[in-house]
Amino acid sequence: MTSPAVALGEPMVAADRVPFDDVESSAARLTLTHFWVAVAAFALGAMMAVMQALSRAGVDLPFRTASLYYLSVTAHGVLEALVFTTFFIMAIGYFVVETALGRIAGVVWAWAAFWTAAVGSLVTAGAILSGTSTVLYTFYPPLRAHPAFYLGATLLVVGSWMWSGVMIASYLSWRRANPASRVPLAMHGMLAAVIIWLLATSGLAFEVLVLIVPWSVGLVDRIDPIVARTYFWWFGHPLTYFWLVPAYVLWYTLIPRLAGGKLFSDALTRVVFIQFILFSTPVGFHHQFTDPGITSGWKLVHTFTTYAIMFPSLVTAFTVIASLEHAGRSQGGRGRFGWIGKLPWRDPFFASVALAMVTFALGGFGGAINAAYAMNAMVHNTAWIQGHFHLTVGTAVALSFMGFSYWLLPRLTGRALAWPLLATMQPYLWFIGMQIFSIPNHIAGLLGMPRRVYTGEFQGVEAAQAWVPFTNVSAVGGVLLFVSAMVYVAVLVATMLTMPRGQRPPVEYAEPLGRPAPAGSVWDRFGLWTVVAIVLIIFAYAQPLYHLHTMDRFPSRAVSPF
């Protein structure tokens, strides 16, 4: 206890050590609870990851086995990509309804959602750790996991649907009370994330509930792997936008203010979020370019929609950087680049987001290569891919969330950050570690190294020798990332345990430059855009799925080679 606020003789305030007592509103309590589950999942996943990076480089840890390696790849994928992200995004959702709308509708539902998702996550984690579900987080049939793996994942998604209901109900309640106002931008973005999630998980629900669950418990004895994959990727790509859009909400609505400026364009930002609703789902075949059973014509159609989804991200790059330039110049920055030095680089939230954006530029161009129809064959399922998504979800999203944690925790609990110097250094360490991890993975992938392998040795054949220096370097990056992840967790835990409660800093959203656009614009009509998005999904998937379902097929029996 290093609290200087408690003077001698004064009764020790026990609440100082109780995390939730200093949180007043139910939404704030929900935010904090979800936040801690996310942080715990992140920390566990990070421990798995460092072993994998070392294993791929051939470092012989005493407990290193192929079985443990693939188990930990499964655990890392599920914990980071599904549990950490979903809980963190649910936390952002409760934070936004509380601070932007000033209300939350359905607190009981929200807690039911939490427990559903939390129990589901535990069940899935248990299934993975028991060694009966080493199917990786993509769980492609006919690899079959223990039924509990699918049951837990289903509960996690059902919990997130209940959360979606709370988000929509809170919005509608606000709308009834404010019929003539424009919805706050942060909520506009979160509504987009909710709609993307509902569209995405409709494909997943079909795959898991209709195809996989009956088969995994033995009611049906066969499953078609290509049909299942198609529904998985109906879900799998908008999933990435479900991660990214809340990060964009933070970039657009908090960062300009934190940097001392204003949001460059409120109106265009709203259009950007709507474009994500439209284009994030009808693109799944760019994950299936190499699949048999799907014609090249439909793969080309999905190539077009995939490039369309790059547009709103390119606009985001402009708008956020223009907002930062405005901020830098407001702080007295001069000249073409002088404004950059005026930005708050010592603030861990700002630094996290700025570094996340730089990294996302690299990741975005890599993504354009992945999405390139024929060129995809050069990188599909190679180490390039893991290099790619550690830049996007692993940095653009995860680093933004880490940075936000440093900003959020004092505002929720009134505790100043413990070890502010470590907090300031942590995003830079993540950024450096990630470049060292990721760039060699991209190169090794171009040299043909497959992803998700216990070792890249391939019995010492010559072609595989070319990969060795790159896996070695990327392992160094992996260790730096692990250190950075542990620093992040340590700062948060130390803040809760050692810092006294004090004044909560205010929550301030960025104001737009110029006049805000009037209410009642077509870009505020979420129902309309959801319908358009559904039409696009039908256009992209109806014919190829009809073809797959009706052709003469020979579905497969379950196999569990682990």
Add this chain to the structure above:
Amino acid sequence: MHVDRHERYWMWAATAMLVLFLGAIVMTAISGAAHPPSHVETVNPDTLTIQGEFATPGVTRAPDGRTTVVMRAELYVFRPNVVRVPAGAPVTFRITSPDVLHGFQIVGTNVNVTVAPGYVSEVTTRFERPGEYLVVCNEYCGLAHHLMQSTVVVEDPR
């Protein structure tokens, strides 16, 4: 809706960039027949090891010089494990799996196709340089996934 002048320029630039990318993709698809492997054909995974072409995987050479390699990818081997094909002539790989998903990737080339039970994957290429090429499975298939490899020997036809 008011959009700043610079923002408008940027959006035009972004649009131009995407049109350029898509244009390059469509042009190479049309002129160079650069398509991803997208063969549509199904096969019964239960019987393929006892009847049909996949029961006797191997290399066949047609009179017109086209080479066809029929292959099974299965836990955790490619059959046949070594194939010999000529340089400078079209080679078509026909591959399927009797068990789970596998990947068929010839390192150093752009041959990269998903192999799924119930489906026949087909990919055609031309090896310009003779030599030994490493083939790896690049789709996780079980605990010995990283041991699943084979060799394509490209021979000088002269």
